[in-house]
Amino acid sequence: MVETVVRVENLVKHYPPNIKAVDDISFEIGSGRIFSMLGPNGAGKTTTVEILEGLRNPTSGKAQVLGTDIFKDYSKIRKRVGTLPQNFEPFDLLKPWEAVEYWANLYDIRISKKEINRLLESVNLMDRKNQMSKKLSGGEKRKLGIALSLVNSPELLFLDEPTTGLDPKARRDLWGLITTIRGKGTTIFLTTHYLDEAEKLSDDVAIMHKGKIIAEGSPDELVEKHGKATLIVLEGAGKAGLSTLRERGIDASLDQMDDRNVIVAVKKHSEMKEAMAKLATSDIAMDDIYTRRETLEDVFLNLIGTKMEDGELKE
Amino acid sequence: MSRLMADVINFGKQYLRSKIGLFFAIIFPILLILVFGSIFVGGGDSKINLHVQNLDQGPMGEMFIENLSKAGTFNVINVSTSESITEYIKNNSLTVAMVIPENFTVDIAMRQMNASIPGLVNVTIYGDPSKTTYSVVLGATGALTNGMNFGLANATPIVGVEGKPFESTENFNYMDFYLPGIIGMTVMTNALFAMTSTCAEYRQRSYFKLLATTNIKKWEWLVSKFIFYTVLLSFALVLTYLVGVAVFNMKSVLTPMAFVLIAAGAFTFTSMGMLLGVFIKDPEGAAAVANAVGFPMMFLSGSFFPLEVMPGFLQAIAGVLPLTYLNKGLRDTMVYFNDSSAVVNFAVVFICGLVFFILASKIMSWKEK
Numbered sequence: 001m002v003e004t005v006v007r008v009e010n011l012v013k014h015y016p017p018n019i020k021a022v023d024d025i026s027f028e029i030g031s032g033r034i035f036s037m038l039g040p041n042g043a044g045k046t047t048t049v050e051i052l053e054g055l056r057n058p059t060s061g062k063a064q065v066l067g068t069d070i071f072k073d074y075s076k077i078r079k080r081v082g083t084l085p086q087n088f089e090p091f092d093l094l095k096p097w098e099a100v101e102y103w104a105n106l107y108d109i110r111i112s113k114k115e116i117n118r119l120l121e122s123v124n125l126m127d128r129k130n131q132m133s134k135k136l137s138g139g140e141k142r143k144l145g146i147a148l149s150l151v152n153s154p155e156l157l158f159l160d161e162p163t164t165g166l167d168p169k170a171r172r173d174l175w176g177l178i179t180t181i182r183g184k185g186t187t188i189f190l191t192t193h194y195l196d197e198a199e200k201l202s203d204d205v206a207i208m209h210k211g212k213i214i215a216e217g218s219p220d221e222l223v224e225k226h227g228k229a230t231l232i233v234l235e236g237a238g239k240a241g242l243s244t245l246r247e248r249g250i251d252a253s254l255d256q257m258d259d260r261n262v263i264v265a266v267k268k269h270s271e272m273k274e275a276m277a278k279l280a281t282s283d284i285a286m287d288d289i290y291t292r293r294e295t296l297e298d299v300f301l302n303l304i305g306t307k308m309e310d311g312e313l314k315e
Numbered sequence: 316m317s318r319l320m321a322d323v324i325n326f327g328k329q330y331l332r333s334k335i336g337l338f339f340a341i342i343f344p345i346l347l348i349l350v351f352g353s354i355f356v357g358g359g360d361s362k363i364n365l366h367v368q369n370l371d372q373g374p375m376g377e378m379f380i381e382n383l384s385k386a387g388t389f390n391v392i393n394v395s396t397s398e399s400i401t402e403y404i405k406n407n408s409l410t411v412a413m414v415i416p417e418n419f420t421v422d423i424a425m426r427q428m429n430a431s432i433p434g435l436v437n438v439t440i441y442g443d444p445s446k447t448t449y450s451v452v453l454g455a456t457g458a459l460t461n462g463m464n465f466g467l468a469n470a471t472p473i474v475g476v477e478g479k480p481f482e483s484t485e486n487f488n489y490m491d492f493y494l495p496g497i498i499g500m501t502v503m504t505n506a507l508f509a510m511t512s513t514c515a516e517y518r519q520r521s522y523f524k525l526l527a528t529t530n531i532k533k534w535e536w537l538v539s540k541f542i543f544y545t546v547l548l549s550f551a552l553v554l555t556y557l558v559g560v561a562v563f564n565m566k567s568v569l570t571p572m573a574f575v576l577i578a579a580g581a582f583t584f585t586s587m588g589m590l591l592g593v594f595i596k597d598p599e600g601a602a603a604v605a606n607a608v609g610f611p612m613m614f615l616s617g618s619f620f621p622l623e624v625m626p627g628f629l630q631a632i633a634g635v636l637p638l639t640y641l642n643k644g645l646r647d648t649m650v651y652f653n654d655s656s657a658v659v660n661f662a663v664v665f666i667c668g669l670v671f672f673i674l675a676s677k678i679m680s681w682k683e684k
Contacts, residue, residue, distance in 0.1 A: 055524050056683045083528040089520045093329040105321030106529035132332075 003031040004064075005156050005187045006052060011061035013047050013211075021047040022058070023211035029204070031155075034178070034188045036198040038296070039208035041311040045191040046086055048208075049160050052189070053083050066156060079107055082154030086161045086191075088145035092134035096125050096144050099133060104151040111151065123147045123177060139170025146177060156187045163197060164311070175201055193311035199296040207303060214303055219296055226302055227294035229265040230272060232279055236287035237262040244284050256307055257297065262286075318531045322539035330543070336509065340547055344501040344555040348494065352563045355489040362387070363448050366403070366412040368394035373420020379438065380415070382463070388455050404441055411442035411452045427467060491567040494559055495645035496618035498552050502577055503612065503638050505551075506544045506584035507591075508605040513540075514592020514679075515601035527681035534676055537589055544581040549574055572648040572657050579661050580641045583668030587637075589675040617642045637667040 006029040013022040022044045029035040037045045050056040052065055054074035063070050066077045090099055097116050104111035120126050123143040128136060133144060142162055149157055159178065163171040171194075178201055182188055192198050198205050199219045207215040207222070215222055233255065234241055241262045245252040255261035266275050272291070280289055301307060307314045330336045365383065369376045384391050394403055394412070404412050415438050416422075422436040440456060442449035465472055517523045526536065552569070559565040591608065595601045614620070615629055616638035622630055633639045644660030647653045 050524075050683060053528060054682075055527055078528070078530060081528070083525070085521050085524055087521070088525075091325070091329060091522075093332040094325060098325065098328065102321055102325040103529070106318050106526070106531045108318065108530050 004028050005031050005066060006035070006189065007062075007064040008048075008052070009062040011048065011051065011063060012059045013044070013051060013056065014059045020211045022051070024061075025206075025208070025211075025213045027206050027213060027216060029187060029189060031187055032182065032185050033203040034182050034190060034201050036202035036205045037189070037191045037208055038193070038195065038198040038205055038300075040193055040308050040313050043208040044211040045193075045208055046160055049158050049189060049191050053081065053158055054078070079152050080155045082149035082152060082157040082186075084142070084145045084149045084157075084159045084162055087164070088142060090133040090136070090141055090144050090148075092132065094133055095130050096120055096133060096136070096147070097129040099144060100147055100151060103148045107152045109152060119147050119150060122150070122180070124173070137170070139166050139173060142166065142170070142174060143177065146174075146181075150181070154186060156189065157181065159188060159190045161191055161193070163192070163194065171197070193308060195295070195297045195300055195308065205296065207300065209304055215299070222296060222299050223294050226299045229267040229294070230269065231292050231294060231298075232264045232266060232272075232276060232289065233292055234262040234264070234279060234284065234286045234289055236260055237284055241284040241286060244282075250279075256301055318529075319535045319539050319542075322531060322536060323542050326539060327543050327547070330509070330547070339508075340501070340505050341551045341554065344497055344551060345558050347497050347500075348490070348555055348559050349562065351493055351497075352490050352559065355493070362390045363411075363451060364392055365389040365452060366392045366394050366407070366409055367415065368396060368398065368400050368403070368412070369415045370396055370417045371415050371419035372417070375420035375423050376415045379419070379459075379463070382459055383456075386455060386459060388451070400441065409441075410446040411440065411449045413452070413456070414439045414441070423467065490559060490563045491565045491650055492646065493619075494556065494565060494567055495573075495649050496642055497555065498573070498577065498645055499580065499616065499638055499642040500613050500618040501551065501555070502544075502548050502580035502641065503584050503616075504609060505548060506581050507588045507609050508602075509544075510540060510585045510588025511591045511595065511605040512598050512601040514589055515595045515598045518592075518595075519597050523681040524683070533679065533681065537586065537672065537676065540585045540589075541578075541582045544585055545578045548581055549577055552577060567649040568652070570648045570652070570654070572654045572661070573645055576641060576644045576648065576657065576661055576664065579664040579668060580638075583637050583641075583664050583671060586668050586671035586675050589679060590671050593675065593679045612636050612638050615639075637664050640664050640667075 006027075008028070009026045011022055011025050012020075014020055025044075025048065027035075037048060039045050047056060051058050052063060052070065054070055058071070066080055068074075068077045070077070090096075091102075094102065097113075097120060100116045100119055101111055104116075117126065117129070120129050123146055125140060125143050125147065128140055133141065136144060146159070146162070149159075162178070163174050166174065175197065178188060178190070190198075190201065202219060205215075205217065205219055205222060206213045215226055217225065234252075238260055239254070242252055242254055245262065245264070250264060252262050252264045255263045264275065264279060266272050276289075276291065297307075304313065330340075367380055367383070369380060371377075380391055380393075383389050394400065400412060400414050403409075416436075419436060419438075426432050426436065438456065438460070440449070440452055442452065444450075464470075517526075556565075556569050587608075588605070591604055592601065595604055615625070615633045616622075616636045617633065618638065622633050622639070625633065640660040640663040644657045644664065647657035647660060
């Protein structure tokens with residue numbers, strides 16, 4: 001049986017006069033899993049994670065982290081939890097190895113040079129260990145942040161939007177790093193507004209919107225439960241193709257990710273072959289035709305009714 | 316290493332690597348002592364330029380000018396008799412000028428022969444009463460005319476004045492009195508300005524939140540800043556003092572009590588900076604607030620000007636500023652060697668610091684509400 005590392009019940013956080021940042025949410029995170037809280041900016045993700053880090057007080061509700069009621073005594077578990085805050089910036093005028101040593105000392109940990117090197121190596125920062133932190137790239141700064149969050153060998157690691165603002169390569173690097181950390185048995189609570197990140201990394205995802213969790217499960221379960229169907233993509237068919245299909249009574253729509261494409265959703269797997277053949281032999285001009293499984297992006301679109309780009313909802 | 320020492324060392328590394336911090340802690344007080352020392356002690360020609368128009372045709376006018384020159388206070392500059400003195404003053408933007416009247420010699424001679432002629436034979440001093448030079452010229456000329464009167468009357472002065480500097484301070488120069496003010500100001504500016512902006516930066520970059528996830532306590536963080544600033548400022552001020560001694564031959568002494576006062580000042584102004592930092596969100600705002608509090612305090616606390624020359628209401632304000640007591644305490648111990656008075660001033664500074672420290676520790680929250 002999987003041990004529960006985080007248990008949240010009916011958590012509420014209100015700000016005056018009437019902002020419901022977190023509105024009665026409940027969830028659990030099992031040991032050794034990557035749990036992603038996915039949602040647009042302002043959904044309440046950071047407020048939730050900061051409550052669980054002991055940095056904010058809730059309005060009401062219960063929360064246990066590593067078996068401890070965090071509203072009673074966080075100091076008991078402080079040393080077992082690691083934190084990478086949103087938009088982490090390291091101390092500009094400390095070198096990475098100095099920052100790691102400093103941070104370890106703040107946790108009352110005596111850390112040897114060897115251990116510092118091992119930690120920096122694990123986040124691929126060894127060749128930058130003597131560089132002043134202000135000279136590190138955005139991705140390297142986040143890696144240093146992750147190194148700091150690991151100095152106490154935490155059982156639970158909170159990563160609040162670790163890849164926001166990074167270029168695609170740096171994001172992929174961090175994904176690899178996060179997967180490696182999980183591989184060592186650390187439970188990871190990740191907040192993100194990147195749908196691909198949540199889908200790629202997570203064992204469990206909670207989609208949060210306006211302070212509420214509106215869907216929860218593994219990426220596959222979410223697609224299964226909230227996805228409409230398997231999709232046939234008519235690449236390059238455009239608006240002309242869409243109207244032709246509709247004239248013929250076929251339920252189709254423009255791809256919200258790329259409006260040059262037309263999408264036909266097939267709900268039953270048994271109907272797929274026939275539908276595919278029908279569309280492939282039609283006289284609609286297109287560049288390609290293929291099927292794709294719905295993703296979290298589609299699920300999000302289905303649930304919220306609008307796309308999300310860089311954390312902002314596109315109305 | 317303990318959390319406290321780790322914080323002292325790593326905060327110190329960052330501070331010393333910041334060129335601005337290093338400049339204001341180490342270089343700036345040395346520059347101040349050199350600049351002010353050059354102005355007040357550095358030899359040079361400290362005589363007042365006195366423009367004199369001699370309208371007298373006889374020898375007394377010439378003699379008066381000669382005595383003015385010999386007095387050692389003035390560089391006498393002759394003004395042509397064809398000039399209008401008021402126009403001359405205006406055209407040359409003078410703050411003071413003197414006119415020896417026509418018939419100065421004749422009028423003196425007539426009064427010597429006939430003592431019943433009423434009135435004095437005056438030289439006229441034009442000037443701006445708000446300027447120090449005017450008072451100096453007025454005083455020195457008064458003394459000169461007095462001596463001249465004795466000479467003309469063939470009288471011998473009986474009552475006089477003898478200047479006797481305090482034994483403890485007789486070898487001191489102006490810079491010895493000025494140095495404690497520079498020390499007080501340096502302690503205040505470094506600790507207060509740096510802590511206010513540090514707090515704002517820590518909040519803006521979420522360092523407080525980050526610190527709150529570790530084992531370090533707020534009081535440890537604040538005490539570590541106090542330790543760092545005490546060590547840094549003590550070092551900086553020993554350097555400044557040594558420069559003052561080497562360049563200006565200062566005789567004031569960096570007593571153990573001076574170091575105690577520096578520590579008390581560092582404690583008070585780091586705590587005050589942290590308290591101000593509670594209410595500030597960004598480093599720009601921090602600079603504005605620190606300037607708004609620090610600069611008036613610098614000028615009103617006797618760092619540069621003696622409190623006695625200030626109007627009563629400003630002296631009353633100075634009375635509630637901790638820097639006033641730090642400056643007084645430093646002068647007590649370094650110049651007057653009066654440690655019992657310095658202890659009283661130390662107590663005031665320390666109590667202020669304790670109040671700021673407790674308030675800052677209570678009010679400041681590393682967590683969000």
